Amino acid sequence: MSYSFAMRKLILFSIAVLALVVAAGAAPPPPVAANVIVITMDGMRWQELFGGAERTLLGKDERDITGSSAYGRFWKNTQEARRAVLMPFLWSVVATQGQVFGDPARGSRSHLTNGLWFSYPGYSEMLAGVADPRVDSNDKIPNPNVTVLEWLNGLPGYHGRVATFGAWDVLPYIVNTKRSGLPAGDGYPPVPEPQTDRERAINDLSDDLPPIWEGAPLDAPIMHAAIECLRTRRPRVLWVMLGETDEWAHDGRYDLYLDSAFRADRFIKRVWEMAQSMPEYAGTTALVLATDHGRGATNADWTDHGRKVPAAEQTWSAVMGPATPALGVRESVTVTTAQVAATVAALLGEDFRAGVPSAAPPLPGITAALPSAAPRQR
Numbered sequence: 001m002s003y004s005f006a007m008r009k010l011i012l013f014s015i016a017v018l019a020l021v022v023a024a025g026a027a028p029p030p031p032v033a034a035n036v037i038v039i040t041m042d043g044m045r046w047q048e049l050f051g052g053a054e055r056t057l058l059g060k061d062e063r064d065i066t067g068s069s070a071y072g073r074f075w076k077n078t079q080e081a082r083r084a085v086l087m088p089f090l091w092s093v094v095a096t097q098g099q100v101f102g103d104p105a106r107g108s109r110s111h112l113t114n115g116l117w118f119s120y121p122g123y124s125e126m127l128a129g130v131a132d133p134r135v136d137s138n139d140k141i142p143n144p145n146v147t148v149l150e151w152l153n154g155l156p157g158y159h160g161r162v163a164t165f166g167a168w169d170v171l172p173y174i175v176n177t178k179r180s181g182l183p184a185g186d187g188y189p190p191v192p193e194p195q196t197d198r199e200r201a202i203n204d205l206s207d208d209l210p211p212i213w214e215g216a217p218l219d220a221p222i223m224h225a226a227i228e229c230l231r232t233r234r235p236r237v238l239w240v241m242l243g244e245t246d247e248w249a250h251d252g253r254y255d256l257y258l259d260s261a262f263r264a265d266r267f268i269k270r271v272w273e274m275a276q277s278m279p280e281y282a283g284t285t286a287l288v289l290a291t292d293h294g295r296g297a298t299n300a301d302w303t304d305h306g307r308k309v310p311a312a313e314q315t316w317s318a319v320m321g322p323a324t325p326a327l328g329v330r331e332s333v334t335v336t337t338a339q340v341a342a343t344v345a346a347l348l349g350e351d352f353r354a355g356v357p358s359a360a361p362p363l364p365g366i367t368a369a370l371p372s373a374a375p376r377q378r
């Protein structure tokens with residue numbers, strides 16, 4: 001069979017077009033993210049994150065332990081199975097497609113530099129990139145430091161597109177709303193300026209929940225407020241501060257501490273999957289997970305943290321996104337919680353240290369596509 005010259009030209013042209021289409025479809029991922037979502041879990045221990053439930057914390061004796069519902073839900077015979085059942089999204093997706101820092105079993109360490117090991121100093125260190133001795137209480141004092149959220153909000157392209165939601169009424173002071181102009185409510189209600197029926201419903205529901213802790217609402221309404229914000233307001237930078245892990249731990253409720261970690265993981269999954277279903281976020285969004293401090297390492301002090309509990313210095317963090325190589329649980333690397341701030345900016349291709357020179361550098365190896373030596377200067 002022979003084709004005419006014109007026919008052969010048409011076939012060659014079609015092949016060329018097809019090749020272009022295939023090449024375009026296989027384009028490499030963008031070198032940096034366009035959006036970043038930061039989710040923090042207050043006082044979530046590295047022990048459970050990397051090892052799942054601890055048997056001796058489940059009850060006072062063996063009968064109490066094996067009879068508990070938390071044992072039925074979260075106890076498995078291997079550490080890998082225990083952590084996977086506690087935080088299935090983190091271990092099936094974040095740890096395989098992203099990076100997790102702070103696993104002592106892999107020779108790694110993540111720690112605070114503020115020496116105080118409680119919340120406000122922890123969040124300030126995490127988001128401003130530096131430990132500030134002036135931030136030495138949980139009092140409602142506006143943060144003298146500029147957080148990466150405030151700094152990003154000052155850049156063209158981000159202004160008015162940074163959102164925060166938190167299960168703690170100190171959050172507006174941590175991000176210094178007066179100076180930064182960031183929209184940050186105190187959790188009462190979860191959506192400060194509701195615009196949709198769903199946001200009004202979230203606020204109504206929240207008002208009907210029991211006020212278990214002073215100044216700290218339950219996580220659920222905060223989670224739903226953040227999801228609704230993502231759905232309708234499309235922020236480029238979103239910080240969601242979850243608090244129940246810390247509150248239940250202080251109350252000595254290991255079962256509910258585990259349950260809140262499980263629900264936080266499910267929330268992270270929901271947010272991530274929702275982002276991947278939206279054109280503005282799919283494939284262009286980075287995720288950062290972190291905690292503001294650890295807790296005690298023993299049966300006697302796991303509930304506590306702060307200056308008298310040195311084990312609370314140990315933290316963890318995790319990163320996933322289009323710029324981040326899938327290195328999984330990082331081995332033999334020591335990092336600090338102060339590195340989270342510059343990490344949030346670096347994932348977006350921004351150099352936080354151009355604005356705040358005292359800030360710690362980004363976590364190592366989180367942006368392979370972007371040479372760490374040459375971030376965009378501003």
Ligand SMILES: [Zn+2]
Nearest residue numbers: 042043119292
């Ligand atoms: Zn805390």
